[in-house]
Amino acid sequence: MKHSFTDTIFEILTKNFGEDAEAIFNNSELLKYINQKTVSAHKGSKARGSFGNLYAIYVLVEDYIKEGFHKKRDYSKYEGAKFSALFKRQRELPFGNKLQNHALNQRMNLEFRKYFPTCDYIPIIRVVVTQRYWINANLIELEVNKKDVNIAESIIEIIDAYAASKRSAFESFIETCERLKDIENEQPEEIKAFILGLLEPNIDARIFEIVSYSILKADYNDQTVYFGFTEETIEPENLKLYKTGRTNANDGGIDFVMKPLGRFFQVTETTDVKKYFLDIDKLEKFPITFVVKSTETVEKLTERIKTGAKQQYSVDAIVNKYVSCIEEIINIDKLKNSLESVERKGNMPDVLNEIIKQSKVEFNYEVEE
Incomplete structure (x- = not known):
């Protein structure tokens, strides 16, 4: 080749x-x-x-x-x-x-x-x-x-x-991010186009995980839930998304964790249903949200998982248990919708700043500068 x-x-x-x-x-x-x-x-x-x-x-x-x-x-x-x-x-x-x-x-x-x-x-x-x-x-x-x-x-x-x-390419990527940061108030559409370009099926899995996290973090941050141990102590609290470690780490199937709801997120680029079931098993069938690097619709992805479950497990009770553990599937279209929501709230710079921050950590960039 x-x-x-x-x-x-x-x-x-x-x-x-x-x-x-x-x-x-x-x-x-x-x-x-x-x-x-x-x-x-x-x-x-x-x-x-x-x-x-x-x-x-x-x-x-x-x-x-x-x-x-x-x-x-x-x-x-x-x-x-x-x-x-x-x-x-x-x-x-x-x-x-x-x-x-x-x-x-x-x-x-x-x-x-x-x-x-x-x-x-x-x-x-x-x-x-x-x-x-x-x-x-x-x-x-x-x-x-x-x-x-x-x-x-x-x-x-x-x-x-x-x-x-590869290092030269990554340095160019960081330089582009930094340049866009400097003009974020003047050319917001260029920033949006750049981030959308990072939501493609062929991008590096680590970049996809970083970008999806940055978008979801900014989007969830403006969503409020009410928590308290008694009626008198109920207070509003913004949803907060946390990265659990480096991308592609052997962390038991948890890439992001959300407070205060306690939701688990796993980023994946595969549509192999066995991988989904493996992550579910590692979490002892705790509900999990999958962020999938795919342009397929959520309906098609869900149907594929159900079909795979039926092929692998012929017992309906087992199939239903696995499928019920999938709290949500977030595909590329959903991430784009979240980015639109972030843009409407005027928080696009937060996404770009998070991408820069997480990328430098992921690729050990600041240490080697």
Whole structure:
């Protein structure tokens, strides 16, 4: 598959290997896999970045180079890298500060096998008992055109270039937000158009979660409920939405929490009903609102969930229990309606400010400035 970042991959290979670059690429499943995972490089901040599996490769290849195995051929005698050191290094890399251990442990190998089912090797070798890891040297020590070729340093260069491209796109995104903030009183329509552009099915899941939270928080904040333990103590209270942590975190299916109603919100980009039921199960069937990155109508999404429930569970009582746990489905159209409501109240700047704030936190931007 050829895409815009493929040219960068070939530039690096040509710089390092000259006329052998194309043959090296064609003979390397690992380079082809990296090519697959870097398709979003030049699509801007709104395209999903692939860092988990790439950084699993990166830290192992980096360890391989640090120990000098790209220059000597005795990697088979190496005791392996410690998991704790690899995991720590992943989180030091750009956009890697919240990565989990899934890629190192199994996810990367499984996906690689999906792309290259006939390949004799898996990229990551590990011994679970000792928590030691190796990159599979067969995938980086190649023989091309009767020459011994080591692509370890090129892999590091390629993934570094991809991360730099994604960081540049994100910095441009933040700069645009800051510029719009400066002209919010003069050109409110431009701000609205920008935010609406972030509510598209193809945007990065993290950006979608941030934008949906920012819109809903501003919209709910002007809605009032009355609470009190007795009739005499009942008082008005605005609805307040809170983020529970980083996006895509392993938090048991809670992305936002609303006070004082105690509503739970889960943001999802999938329409796979099994994922919905998994989140419901994790919360022990507590009612949950799903914010779905989809332009399908709420009616279609609801019907799909019901159909999936009937296929998975043939007992009506179980089906009805799962469906009753879905308090509300908020799709892209509902988010747009909420944005219209926010605009009518004159609170559009609040949405933009929240997007800037949450984006900087999410991408560790202020720390790295």
